[in-house]
Amino acid sequence: MRAPILKQGKILIATVQGSLTDADLVQLREELANDVRRYRSSGVIIDVTLLDVMDSFAARTLRGINAMVRLLGATSIIVGIQPDVAFAMVQLGLTLEGSPTALDLQDGLLLLQRIQGTAAHG
Amino acid sequence: MDQQSPAMSDSPYGDVLEIGEEELAQRKAFLQFGDADVAALTGINDVARRYAGTVIEDFYAHLLAFEDTRAFFADPQVLQHVKNMQKEYFLRLTQGNYDLAYTQNRLKVGTIHERLGLPIKSYLGMYNFYLRNVAAKLIEAYDKQPAQAWSSFLSLMKLTFLDMGLAIDTYVYARERTVREQQEAIQDLPTPVLPFREGLLIVPIIGMIDAQRARQLTQQLLSSIRANRAKVVIIDITGVQTVDTRVANHMVQTVEAARLMGATVIIAGVSPEIAQTMVTLGIDLGRIATVGDLQNGVEMAEQLSGYKVTRTENPPPHSS
Amino acid sequence: MADEIVVPVRADVDVLIARQKARYLAADLKFSSGDSTLIATAISEVARNIVIYAGHGEIVLRLVQKGRRRGLCVIARDQGPGIADISRAMEDGHSTSGGLGLGLPGSKRLMDEFEIVSKLGQGTSITMTKWAP
Numbered sequence: 001m002r003a004p005i006l007k008q009g010k011i012l013i014a015t016v017q018g019s020l021t022d023a024d025l026v027q028l029r030e031e032l033a034n035d036v037r038r039y040r041s042s043g044v045i046i047d048v049t050l051l052d053v054m055d056s057f058a059a060r061t062l063r064g065i066n067a068m069v070r071l072l073g074a075t076s077i078i079v080g081i082q083p084d085v086a087f088a089m090v091q092l093g094l095t096l097e098g099s100p101t102a103l104d105l106q107d108g109l110l111l112l113q114r115i116q117g118t119a120a121h122g
Numbered sequence: 123m124d125q126q127s128p129a130m131s132d133s134p135y136g137d138v139l140e141i142g143e144e145e146l147a148q149r150k151a152f153l154q155f156g157d158a159d160v161a162a163l164t165g166i167n168d169v170a171r172r173y174a175g176t177v178i179e180d181f182y183a184h185l186l187a188f189e190d191t192r193a194f195f196a197d198p199q200v201l202q203h204v205k206n207m208q209k210e211y212f213l214r215l216t217q218g219n220y221d222l223a224y225t226q227n228r229l230k231v232g233t234i235h236e237r238l239g240l241p242i243k244s245y246l247g248m249y250n251f252y253l254r255n256v257a258a259k260l261i262e263a264y265d266k267q268p269a270q271a272w273s274s275f276l277s278l279m280k281l282t283f284l285d286m287g288l289a290i291d292t293y294v295y296a297r298e299r300t301v302r303e304q305q306e307a308i309q310d311l312p313t314p315v316l317p318f319r320e321g322l323l324i325v326p327i328i329g330m331i332d333a334q335r336a337r338q339l340t341q342q343l344l345s346s347i348r349a350n351r352a353k354v355v356i357i358d359i360t361g362v363q364t365v366d367t368r369v370a371n372h373m374v375q376t377v378e379a380a381r382l383m384g385a386t387v388i389i390a391g392v393s394p395e396i397a398q399t400m401v402t403l404g405i406d407l408g409r410i411a412t413v414g415d416l417q418n419g420v421e422m423a424e425q426l427s428g429y430k431v432t433r434t435e436n437p438p439p440h441s442s
Numbered sequence: 443m444a445d446e447i448v449v450p451v452r453a454d455v456d457v458l459i460a461r462q463k464a465r466y467l468a469a470d471l472k473f474s475s476g477d478s479t480l481i482a483t484a485i486s487e488v489a490r491n492i493v494i495y496a497g498h499g500e501i502v503l504r505l506v507q508k509g510r511r512r513g514l515c516v517i518a519r520d521q522g523p524g525i526a527d528i529s530r531a532m533e534d535g536h537s538t539s540g541g542l543g544l545g546l547p548g549s550k551r552l553m554d555e556f557e558i559v560s561k562l563g564q565g566t567s568i569t570m571t572k573w574a575p
Contacts, residue, residue, distance in 0.1 A: 019461065021454040022490065053461060053479065055486035056545045079384070083344035084479035086379040092483060092548040093534070095378070102384035103351060111384070341476050 003028045003046075005035055010042040011112065013105070016051045025061040032065055036072045043112045044069045047105050049080030059094040066099045075115050077101065079108035139229050139295040141288075146225055153284055159277035160218050166260070166274045167216040173259045177252070178209050184251050191244050212252075215281060228285050232292030245289055249282055315346040321353040322423055324416075328361040336372035343376060347385045354423040355380055358416050360391030367403050377410045386426055388412070390419030447503045451520075457489040460501040464516065467503055471512055471574040481514060481572055484552040487545035488518035488568050496522025496565065506571060513554070513573040521565035528560055 002024060005014045012035055014028060032044060046062065048054070054062075062078060069076035079102045081089070089095075100115065102108040141149075150156070182205060185191040195201040211231075214224075235245060257275050264271035316324045323346055325339070343355065357373070359365070365373075377387040389412045392400075397412075413419045447467070449460040461482040468478040485501060492499035499520025506515045525531050525544070534547045546568075550556040553570040560566040 019458045021458060023454055053482045053486050055483050055490070056548065057486075057490060078382075081382045083341065083348055083379075083383070084476045086344055086382040087341055087476055088479050088483045088552065089382060090375040090379045091480065091551050092487075092545075093551075094548075096382065101382055103348065103353075107351070107353075107384055341474075 005031055007035070007039055007041070010040070011045060011109075012036065012039070012041045012043070013045045013047060015047045016049075018050050019052055020058065022057055025058055029061055029065050029068070033068055033072075036069055036074055042074050042116060044074055044076045045105065045108045045112065046076070046078050047080045047108070048078060048085075049082065049104060051080075051082075051085065054081070054085050054089050054094065056092065056094060059089065059096065063095075063097055063099070066096065075100070075112060077108050077112055077115075080104050139233070139292050141222075141225060141229070141291075143222060146222060149284060149287060150220075153280045155220075155277075155280040155284060159280055160220065162274050162277040163216045163281060164218040166263075166278075167213075169260065169263045170213055170216040172263070173256075174209055174212055177212060177255055177259065178205055180255055181208065181248070181251060185248070190241070191248075194238065194240060215278065220281065220284075225284075225288060228288045229292055232289040233296065235289070236293050236296045242290065242293055246286065249286055253279060253282060315342060317346075317350050317352075318356075318420070319424075319427070321351060321427055323347065323350055323352045323355045324358060324420075325355065326358045326361060331362065331369050331372070333368060333372070336369060336376075340372065340376045340379060344379055344383060347380060347383050352385050354426050355385050355387045356416070356419045356423055357387060357389050358391045358419065359389060359396070360393075360416060362391075362396070365396050365399055370400055370403065374410065386411070388419050388422055388426075390414075390416045445505050449501045449503070450498070451489050451492045451501055451518075452498045454490070454493055456501075457486055457493065460489050460503070461485050464503050464514065467505065467514055471505070471514060473514070473572070473574055477572060477574075480552040481516070484549040484570060485516055485518070487549045488516075488570075491544050491566075492518060492520045492522070496520035499565075508573070511573050513571050515569065515571045516553075517567065517569050519565065519567040524562040524564055524566055525558075525560040526562055528558060532558070 003014050003016045003020065005012055005028075007013075012032065014032060016028075020028070028046075035041065036044060044065075046065065051058070066076040066078075077100045078096060081101065100111055102111045182195070182201070186195060195204065253275075256278060260271040260275055261268070264274070314326060316326070318324045323343075325343055325346075327339070331339070343357075346352065347355065357376070373389060377389075380387045387410065389410060392412045392414060411422065413422060447463050449456060449463060451457065451460060464481050464485055465478050468481055473481070489501055492501075497520075499518065499522065502515075502517040502519070504515040504517065506513045531544050531546050532550070546558065549568075549570065553572050555569075555571040557569045558566070559568075
């Protein structure tokens with residue numbers, strides 16, 4: 001299972017398409033790092049609507065992605081965490097360290113707009 | 123399952139209290155009921171058989187003389203049936219072998235009495251009558267050996283107290299089960315998650331929250347956030363009496379989980395008592411917004427959602 | 443339907459297989475989707491440890507019964523290096539390689555029953571059970 005990354009103006013949208021192996025997660029992190037630099041993106045949205053399990057490695061990787069994106073001067077948002085997954089995460093004590101989150105892609109784009117104060121379309 | 127606590131059985135009588143060997147042994151030990159008592163009781167079995175008829179007649183004459191107990195024997199066929207059953211019980215008391223089967227039988231009878239609605243006071247009154255009546259018969263039968271009559275009576279008293287203990291336990295068990303069932307029924311009621319305005323949910327919590335209900339509530343809430351696209355959730359705990367560490371931790375978890383889904387949670391209805399409790403317990407609600415009453419909670423929620431409620435200059439015409 | 447499924451675990455893709463099979467069994471046992479996710483998450487944690495620390499091992503998924511209750515028992519075992527200090531590993535916040543450590547206390551929270559046996563140089567076996575409603 002992969003996580004294709006689409007460019008939408010200054011925003012990158014990575015859509016997780018199902019269960020991710022640890023290798024998939026690492027690859028996602030590397031690709032996003034490359035793409036943010038290459039396209040000078042101002043925002044990254046990671047859509048985990050189809051992610052069925054968020055375990056400690058996935059949370060750690062996402063935190064890493066968020067930190068990396070911030071270091072590159074962009075905003076990172078996680079969207080689409082499902083109710084069951086959110087519940088399991090808090091039971092497990094996992095945190096995304098206060099990274100902005102939104103219900104889904106639609107809300108995520110609005111949130112990004114609000115945070116950046118700029119138009120979503122570049 | 124804890125050794126001390128009773129188990130349930132799948133008997134034709136439905137849910138009947140059961141006790142185990144160890145429990146029975148402990149009860150007998152406490153009553154100081156031993157082999158000597160068993161011997162004493164079997165020793166008066168022939169006396170019992172001789173007097174069984176009269177004791178039972180006296181017994182029912184007594185029951186029928188009082189309104190409370192008469193009601194149970196209105197039907198003559200029922201009366202005859204229970205008389206026969208009582209006679210058997212009476213004889214059983216002096217037949218020895220007071221084992222687990224004996225106690226199970228007592229428990230079943232107790233269950234039936236409870237279901238029939240026979241009050242405890244009547245149950246105890248009936249045992250009392252038995253004992254006095256039998257005491258008189260023993261004195262008569264052993265008039266040359268009063269010591270014998272007395273010690274046989276004491277053994278009988280031990281046994282009837284064992285039986286009474288079992289009878290009362292069946293009543294307590296039945297009452298506890300009713301309460302348990304009622305509580306479960308309440309918990310099974312879905313917690314109302316009320317869409318208040320677009321993107322705003324209110325969850326009123328009423329009564330006790332235990333771990334299981336807290337978990338259900340959280341999962342329902344999270345599903346509702348998705349279904350209603352809620353951005354703000356108000357959890358109203360005005361109706362909650364006390365909050366302990368576990369419940370507070372559940373609330374924290376719920377808030378965190380909602381945040382992962384992009385929603386903000388406001389806890390409203392935090393009474394000064396609960397606030398104090400939380401401080402005392404060292405519970406740090408951190409970044410969670412709490413307010414004293416629901417009204418404030420709604421206002422805060424509206425601010426967060428970007429709503430503003432304003433009063434118009436000219437209110438719309440409507441009939442007062 | 444088998445009472446027991448054994449999933450050999452060698453690479454991270456096997457972790458996904460174990461999770462998926464557990465979900466199927468959980469559905470048969472009428473677990474809620476929430477509970478099914480808890481089980482899959484717990485499996486993810488312990489199975490990853492097998493891959494990282496032991497190289498290979500297995501996840502056994504077993505249907506169990508206690509009186510009238512049915513449940514799913516997950517056994518994660520390997521013959522890897524074992525855990526030196528189990529009680530430390532079971533402490534919240536313990537970390538081995540700068541991350542979240544072995545994720546054991548978390549997995550324990552997700553399940554109803556949790557047991558771990560580990561011997562240095564011999565391996566580790568974790569048994570966890572969740573009971574269906």
